[in-house]
Amino acid sequence: MRKILVTGANGQLGWELGQLAASYPQYEFVFTDRSVLDLSKPDTLDAIINNIAPDAIINTAAYTAVDKAESEKELAQAVNVQSVEKMAAIAHQRKIPFITFSTDYVFTGNATTPYTTDTALAPLNFYGSTKADGERLAIAANPNTIIIRTSWVFSTHGNNFVKSMIRFMKERDVLNIVSDQKGRPTYAKDLADATMKMIVALDNGQAIKGIYHYANKGETTWYEYCKKIQSIVGLTCQVNSILTVDFPTPAKRPGYSVLDTDKIEKELSITIPHWENSLVECINKLS
Ligand SMILES: NC(=O)c1ccc[n+]([C@@H]2O[C@H](COP(=O)([O-])OP(=O)(O)OC[C@H]3O[C@@H](n4cnc5c(N)ncnc54)[C@H](OP(=O)(O)O)[C@@H]3O)[C@@H](O)[C@H]2O)c1
Secondary structure (H helix, E strand, O other), rough: EEEEEOOOOOHHHHHHHHHHHHHOOOOEEEEEEOOOOOOOOOOHHHHHHHHHOEEEEEEEOOOOOOOOOOOOOOHHHHHHHHHHHHHHHHHHHHHHEEEEEEEEEHOOOOOOOOOOOOOOOOOOOHHHHHHHHHHHHHHHHHOOEEEEEEEEEEEEOOHHHHHHHHHHHOOOOOOEEOOOEEEEOOEHHHHHHHHHHHHHHOOOOOOOOOOEEEEOOOOEEEEHHHHHHHHHHHOEEEEEEHHHHHHOOOOOOOOOOOOOOOOHHHHOOOOOOEHHHHHHHHHHHHH
């Protein structure tokens, strides 16, 4: 394996992969954004990808605007379903690895124990249903497809909860944050690390395919997460805990989103950092 095509170069995960590229001199990375590879146009992908002639595809691009997806259904489907299916099929034809990412939002949100990679899918919003359909169609088009589901992604780059909360706590005296949704925050840098370990394992002939979960160790609520950000940064804003019913959004949110990551830890022999340690690392970089 030599040439790795990465989509979504300007997203949180795509950008973190870009930061790691120099640590993997054995690979030539081709980072693309929507100006090169537009996932809203699945029919254009064949020609462009075959022209790049990659030896592996890592698809980090996605339609990730969870609330907007409820009203931009066709666009969300083109990016998260048709284009993912198309890339899986291209990878199958070229006999190359295809890694794509999915979400905790493919699950019901009302479990009480962590979701394993075998848990049945029952998305509760349109974004989640596009990611679930993308998973199913990619695996049907290419049984070697690798899907890594993740949750609550943050990074120094792009838009995310950590950066929004720091901004809000600096601008406002009072902040209301939901305390009845539970999940595992994920530092995009840690996920990028694990993804590259997966590429190296594939390159070494390890049999890896199907569904994996990756999220940082530990679980929390948005409220506790916000309080942790506040204490690390040292801000004095008053943070109140509220319930989901008091914070209506166009797309429903899962109450319980905790992913079980045993499979990826065992198969890649990795230790996943605790979210609080990765949060400190991210905030230190931001400042
Ligand atoms: N963010 C989370 O909390 C979260 C949670 C669970 C799962 N995930 C999944 O994890 C993966 C990585 O997420 P992320 O946080 O890195 O997402 P992100 O920061 O929102 O980045 C997504 C990237 O996709 C690109 N994109 C959107 N539409 C496109 C199109 N039509 N053509 C080409 N590129 C397009 C965006 O381009 P622009 O920069 O030009 O807009 C952006 O760079 C995704 O599969 C996502 O669904 C994310």
